[in-house]
Amino acid sequence: MSRGKICSLEWMNRPLRRGVLATKLRHCSRNARGVQTASDASINGDQEEHDLCNWDELKFSFIPTDYMYVMKCSSGESAFSQGHLTRYGNVELSPSSGVLNYGQGLLEGLKAYRGDDNRIRLFRPEQNALRMQMGAERMCMPSPTAEQFVSSIKQTALANKRWVPPPGKGSLYIRPLLLGTGPILGVAPSPEYTFLAYASPVGNYFNGPMHFSVEDKVYRAIPGGTGGIKSITNYSPIYKAITQAKAKGFTDAIFLDSATGKNIEEATACNIFVMKGNVISTPPIAGTILPGITRKSIIEVASWFGYQHALPTFDQIEERAIPLEELINADEAFCTGTAIAIKPVGSVTYQGQRVEYKTGEGTVSEKLCRTLTGIQTGRIEDTMGWVVEIE
Amino acid sequence: MSRGKICSLEWMNRPLRRGVLATKLRHCSRNARGVQTASDASINGDQEEHDLCNWDELKFSFIPTDYMYVMKCSSGESAFSQGHLTRYGNVELSPSSGVLNYGQGLLEGLKAYRGDDNRIRLFRPEQNALRMQMGAERMCMPSPTAEQFVSSIKQTALANKRWVPPPGKGSLYIRPLLLGTGPILGVAPSPEYTFLAYASPVGNYFNGPMHFSVEDKVYRAIPGGTGGIKSITNYSPIYKAITQAKAKGFTDAIFLDSATGKNIEEATACNIFVMKGNVISTPPIAGTILPGITRKSIIEVASWFGYQHALPTFDQIEERAIPLEELINADEAFCTGTAIAIKPVGSVTYQGQRVEYKTGEGTVSEKLCRTLTGIQTGRIEDTMGWVVEIE
Structure with a gap:
């Protein structure tokens, strides 16, 4: 040597x-x-x-x-x-x-x-x-x-x-x-x-709808930390929380914000959206959640592209702090990420209470998923200039 | 392949x-x-x-x-x-x-x-x-x-x-x-x-006393996180804070607790001790600071070994939350870690105000350092069973 x-x-x-x-x-x-x-x-x-x-x-x-x-x-x-x-x-x-x-x-x-x-x-x-x-x-x-x-x-x-x-x-x-x-x-x-x-x-990161536990002891990110970037240091520190959630039969865990412990942030490798009435909401990009590209695209698809295709039946999209109770009381919830694409949330369990959500045909997430994957695979015209054909 | x-x-x-x-x-x-x-x-x-x-x-x-x-x-x-x-x-x-x-x-x-x-x-x-x-x-x-x-x-x-x-x-x-x-x-x-x-x-990790800035925007650790273990994920996220401190002429940065933003935790790679009157204090092991082996040994040296050698002129050692103001108002402060051993703090600067501390001959940190390095190198008898002679 x-x-x-x-x-x-x-x-x-x-x-x-x-x-x-x-x-x-x-x-x-x-x-x-x-x-x-x-x-x-x-x-x-x-x-x-x-x-x-x-x-x-x-x-x-x-x-x-x-x-x-x-x-x-x-x-x-x-x-x-x-x-x-x-x-x-x-x-x-x-x-x-x-x-x-x-x-x-x-x-x-x-x-x-x-x-x-x-x-x-x-x-x-x-x-x-x-x-x-x-x-x-x-x-x-x-x-x-x-x-x-x-x-x-x-x-x-x-x-x-x-x-x-x-x-x-x-x-x-x-x-x-x-x-x-x-x-x-x-x-x-x-x-x-x-x-x-x-x-x-x-293939699929998860099969079927996602079933979440709420992690209220371990936080994924911290103000001033690296939660808003894709640092390798963000992942292994939450292995224990994920492993414990999976051991209890959940697909994944939802993390709360470390500053208040009250607002939902994201799951292990995806952003989260909540739908109530005609409003879709998702936590804002403020340094502690990943600025997901699928998240950003879904917001844009829903806001602009959605009108042309008469897609979902909602009035607006909001980026704002979302208390856990709003997730608990939502009509529908879904997650976005490159690895998972758009996945409906089937249930959320918090302190032993399990709530279930609409999934499948007719849901907003199903329509948004069909639209976005349509653009990604060329079945739907890309009017946003998002797709790069390489062959 | x-x-x-x-x-x-x-x-x-x-x-x-x-x-x-x-x-x-x-x-x-x-x-x-x-x-x-x-x-x-x-x-x-x-x-x-x-x-x-x-x-x-x-x-x-x-x-x-x-x-x-x-x-x-x-x-x-x-x-x-x-x-x-x-x-x-x-x-x-x-x-x-x-x-x-x-x-x-x-x-x-x-x-x-x-x-x-x-x-x-x-x-x-x-x-x-x-x-x-x-x-x-x-x-x-x-x-x-x-x-x-x-x-x-x-x-x-x-x-x-x-x-x-x-x-x-x-x-x-x-x-x-x-x-x-x-x-x-x-x-x-x-x-x-x-x-x-x-x-x-x-050789030395730092030369001379340490001159700290206080980092009040970026936190090193989070309750439920990995601050209490020696995960590789604890270090690169604070590179920016360290780099900025060094660019301003400081040796290193002191981090505060993320829960309140008021108590001192540790520096980049060392624990911190504060001396006021006849009391030595250091932040407690509660999941957000590293349980340093030099830290632990200094507490034990000071508590037990110190009496036999009539070492420092202090009454007690406390492991407790230490508000930043106590560091600012301390008589003496020092840091401990395997890499740095025991190093006196020369100054701390917070919001533009710089306070200086006693260093050198006659200080508690100098006496503790001489004792611990004496044990480590065989100059002082190891009555604690700490030293492993390998040749």
């Missing part, structure tokens, strides 16, 4: 086995680790894209794909450069890197959808780029430019396009990461950074 | 170049990344340990040493096994690992000290083991047993013993990490875990 090499993250440069891509079939299966994997079998090349995976059994779990995108910002530099696709595989990292020792990292999540026309579309990737930039500023990290970010996502999606599921079967989830990868011993920002984007075909 | 290999973290198995250890001298220098590195030069083997590094210029920055310790807990298992020393170097990690995507990781920090008798001692390593176990429980991770933890630290210190600085020049800082290294796509605990311990010789 060369001691001088230790300080930098170096990516594995494995030779590309090009022949493999055109001559193999991988069947998805679930291994002992709970991770979907793919096993090799020779196939007819023409069938490959459709037979690559058992698309009907896709879950929201990790299936390794062919390529990932890597870009670095070296010590003393303020910009990312030399971004490139490389074969998906393990990365080599300094044990003293900022992300492993002090959690300096951001994530993003977006999806590539295959439409009935077989075209592949991204949804508002520039919004993810901007959110990563905001997060990077908060976490004292340099960030890729929006152009670099969007280009990396397009390249990652196209390089893995055989993994984009057939229409209606799921989507290709793309996970960009921005990580402090330089070595640092004291508590301070890392001297080097790596941007990485990998992809996995996914 | 074998697709089937992707799901597991695999460590680099570089051949040990045993001859190198006995025939090389490494001079510390600072490279463009701000990381101290070592360059090779042939030397007389007998001189090696003393001439390995320019010990007089040690800072608290990362210098790679010879070996690290690695131990794994594989998917489906609840215990760590197969721990072993390996050459220090980069680690190979899945891009979809829990630590990189959701910050699932814990750190620890402890030191090996070389005494005037040339013996090497650890200080209460079982306390770090217990703290890691508590943290692991909170973060839904399995943890090494206390025996495994302490054994790994002994082995790491001994394998790198030539990097333990001469008496009075510094110490060998050992950094254990417990990381979620299995691949996971949804927000949930990792299926695999890795324990890792590496080491670096270090």
Whole structure:
């Protein structure tokens, strides 16, 4: 081992086995680790894209794909450069890197959808780029430019396009990461950074309506904290609350605001909307909830696009603090997020009391979901300029 | 690349170049990344340990040493096994690992000290083991047993013993990490875990007394959160506050409690003590401050050991909420932590007002520091059973 090499993250440069891509079939299966994997079998090349995976059994779990995108910002530099696709595989990292020792990292999540026309579309990737930039500023990290970010996502999606599921079967989830990868011993920002984007075909994050418990002891975010950005540090601290909720049979937990303990904020990985009478309400973006791109799009769809399509029967959308009692007394509730899309809330349980909500045909969430996924997959015309066709 | 290999973290198995250890001298220098590195030069083997590094210029920055310790807990298992020393170097990690995507990781920090008798001692390593176990429980991770933890630290210190600085020049800082290294796509605990311990010789974390600003907008911890454990997620969220404090010429920032915004909690990487009249006070362990091992030891030294040595002129130690005004009006204040040891507070600045404190000869912190470091380095008899001599 060369001691001088230790300080930098170096990516594995494995030779590309090009022949493999055109001559193999991988069947998805679930291994002992709970991770979907793919096993090799020779196939007819023409069938490959459709037979690559058992698309009907896709879950929201990790299936390794062919390529990932890597870009670095070296010590003393303020910009990312030399971004490139490389074969998906393990990365080599300094044990003293900022992300492993002090959690300096951001994530993003977006999806590539295959439409009935077989075209592949991204949804508002520039919004993810901007959110990563905001997060990077908060976490004292340099960030890729929006152009670099969007280009990396397009390249990652196209390089893995055989993994984009057939229409209606799921989507290709793309996970960009921005990580402090330089070595640092004291508590301070890392001297080097790596941007990485990998992809996995996914199905539903949850099946059916969501059934929530209300978490009133553990808070997800704090004023002045990182709840409003997609920092990796926001997630593992709530594992215990999620695990306890799931152990009691709930889909997930709803978190309350830490300042008062009275208002709903969001769930583990999605924003929440409440409908009462003709008003849809959702908590405001004020630093403690994630500014969700699906959240933002649903507000815009409902406010503007909705009128043209005579969609829901509501008068207005409000972004405001929502006391837990309003959720309890709502007619309908739903959650939004890139991973989950738009999901109805089936029930909320608080202090042993369970309330149920309308779900399914005829609900506002069902109509909004149909509209948004229609735009995302090309079935409904995109008059907002949200969709980026990449093939 | 074998697709089937992707799901597991695999460590680099570089051949040990045993001859190198006995025939090389490494001079510390600072490279463009701000990381101290070592360059090779042939030397007389007998001189090696003393001439390995320019010990007089040690800072608290990362210098790679010879070996690290690695131990794994594989998917489906609840215990760590197969721990072993390996050459220090980069680690190979899945891009979809829990630590990189959701910050699932814990750190620890402890030191090996070389005494005037040339013996090497650890200080209460079982306390770090217990703290890691508590943290692991909170973060839904399995943890090494206390025996495994302490054994790994002994082995790491001994394998790198030539990097333990001469008496009075510094110490060998050992950094254990417990990381979620299995691949996971949804927000949930990792299926695999890795324990890792590496080491670096270090000098002072800060030079001279500490000069603090009071951070009254960003909070470090939240009730029900992870402030009471050594989660990697506690640190990067406060980088911005630290960076802003340093940019204004302060050593560090003091954080207030998020529940009331009125009581002092701790600084970036150390606990705080306040002395007024004959009373020493420090914030209580209640989930939002780190249960520091130096903090605990100082309380015990001051309470019990102090009497025998007629040390400080104080009557009692109190663990209680301390309003910021009490810090402002204190006679003396000091901080404790493994990295910083015991450091006097020179000044605190709040809303533009700066107050200064007694430091140096004759202060309580100076006496406590001399006592504790005396015990740690073998100059003062260890009647508490705290010191573990490893050579």
